[in-house]
Amino acid sequence: MQYQSMEKSKQQVTSNTNNYYASSNADVPTMAKAFAILSYITLIGWLVAIVLHGSHKSNFISFHLRQSLGLIITGALLALIPLIGWLLNVVVLLVWIYAVYHVVQxxxxxxxxxxxFYQEHLDFIK
Incomplete structure (x- = not known):
């Protein structure tokens, strides 16, 4: 009896976890993911993504446009710092990989x- 209740609760946890990831992927259209990924690929990719965003408004794309522009600006400002700027840009690269991974998800x-900070101060991107 106790074994059956443990199995039942284990199945519920597994199904709840799968529903979370399935719902997060199902809610975001592939086109929105593509535009968001494009926004993280250099400033030119960001410009193309913002133009395409004009015809396909989405909160998901707006969110990632703000995040990616913030990373682009941060990377450019850190590049101006002599000696340690390149080291800090390695950290920006790791954060960029982290962000792109979550876009794909x-x-x-x-x-x-x-x-x-990016979400608050780059709120002109809607």
Missing amino acids: GHTIRVPILGD
Whole structure:
């Protein structure tokens, strides 16, 4: 009897976990993911993504446009710092990989440390 209840609760946890990831992927259209990924690929990719975003408005794309522009600006500013700027840009690269991974997964997770700042101060991107 106890074994059956443990198995039942284990199945519920597994199905709840799968529903979370399935719903997050199902809610985001492939086109929105493509535009969001494009926004993370250099400034030119960001410009193309913002133009395409004009015809396909989406909160998911807007969120990632703000995050990616913030990373682009941060990387450019860090490149101006002599000696340690390149080392700090390695950190930006790792954060960029983290962000692109979550775009592919269909998540809207803010980048560590500066993600909230990007969302607040780049709010002109709607």
